[in-house]
Amino acid sequence: MAFITHSLKNAAFDAIARFVLVACVCLLLAPRPSAAAPTEITQLRVERADDGVYLSANVRFDVPAVVEDALLKGIAIFFVVEADIYRDRWYWTDPRVASAARTLRLAYQPLTGRWRVNIVSGLITSSSGLRATLNQNYETLPEALSAIQRLSRWKIAEVSEIEADANYALELNFRLDLSQLPRPFQIGVAGQRDWTISAQIKDQLRLTPAGVEGAK
Template identity: 55%
Template sequence: MLCALGLGAGPARAGASIELAELRVERADDGLYLSARLRFELPAAVEDALDKGIAVHFVADAEVVRDRWYWYDRQMASVQRYMRVAYQPLTRRWRLNTSSEPIVSSGLGVTLTQHYDSLAEVMAAIQRITRWRIATAAELEEGGRQSVRFRFRLDASQLPRTFQIGAFGDSDWVLSVERRVDLTQEGGR
C-alpha cells in the first residue's frame, strides 16, 4: 500500500547538483519501506579522486518521527545505509560496498560487495534505493502526526586526511539532499 509519494511532499535542499527524482514510502504488514531515485553527476574533483583509487563514501539515512507539541519530536526508528565506491586498477573494475554500519579502512565488516565494469553502472546502483525497510511493525505506532525524514549525502569525513583538508570548503565535495514526507494523511489505511 502506497503511503506517500515524495514528489512535492516537502522542500528538498540540494548541494552541488543532486536531485531527488522520486521518493516513495510504503506501509506493509512487517514494517515501513522506502524507495528513492536520485539524479546527480559527480563533480570533476570527485571523479578524479575515484580514478586515482581513492574510495568515496555515500550515506543514506531515514528517520521516522512522531510530532509532539510539548517537546522535541519522538524518534520511532532510524536507519542508515553506507556505500563505498572504489576503483580497482588491477582488475579495472569498480567495487561497491554497502553496509548498515560505517565502513572503515581497518576492515569492511559485514558488507554486500558488488562489482561493476564502469563508473556509470556503479553510480546507477547508488542512485536507486529499492524497498529499504526503515521501520519494523513493532516500531510504528497508530495515531498522531508522523513523518519520515530521508537524507542522502557524500561523506567527505571518510576521505583520507589530505583530501579532507583540500575538500574543506570546496563545493565539489558537498553533495546532499534531504526531504521530509508526512505520513499522517495515510494513517487510517
C-alpha cells in the same frame, strides 16, 4: 624633455588600459563550465508491510570531474544515507521513533578496470570497519552510480515502532562523507563546492500498505 617624458607615460598608460580591457573582454566571452545539477531525492515512497517499514527512492546527482579523478587514482568515496521517522505531536517536540543508516562505498579497481560498490548497514566507524552486506562489481562508472543512487525497499523501521493510524514525518539525508577520505586528502577538499554532494527531504507523510502507490 618634460614633454617627451609626459607623452611616453601617457602612451604606456594607454597600452596598459587597452591590455586590461582586452583581458576583461576575453574573460567575459570565454566559455564557462556549466554548473553541476543539484543533488535531488525523487520518487520517494514509504511502505508499511507485515515485517516492517520500507523506503524506496532515487537520488540524482552528478559526479564532478575532481571526484572522478580521485576515484581513478584509487581513492574510495563514501556516501551516507540516513532515515529518521518522527511522530507528530502537537503539544511538544516530535519524538523520533525509528532511525536507520546505510553507508555506500564506491571504488575503482585499476587492475581489472572495474568499479566496486559496497553497501554497509549503519555508519562506518574506526572500530566497526567495513561490514559489507552487499558487494557488487560493475563495468562502468554510470552502472556503479546507478546502484548507489537507487534505494529499493530499504527497511528503516520495525512494525512495532510504527502505529498504523498515527501521522509521521520522515527526514531523509543523503551526502558524500568527506570524513572517510584519507586524512591528508580531507584537508585539501575541505570547503570545496565540487566535493559537496548532499540532499535532504523532511516532510509529513502517512505510511501506506505495501504495494500502494505514493507515501508523500
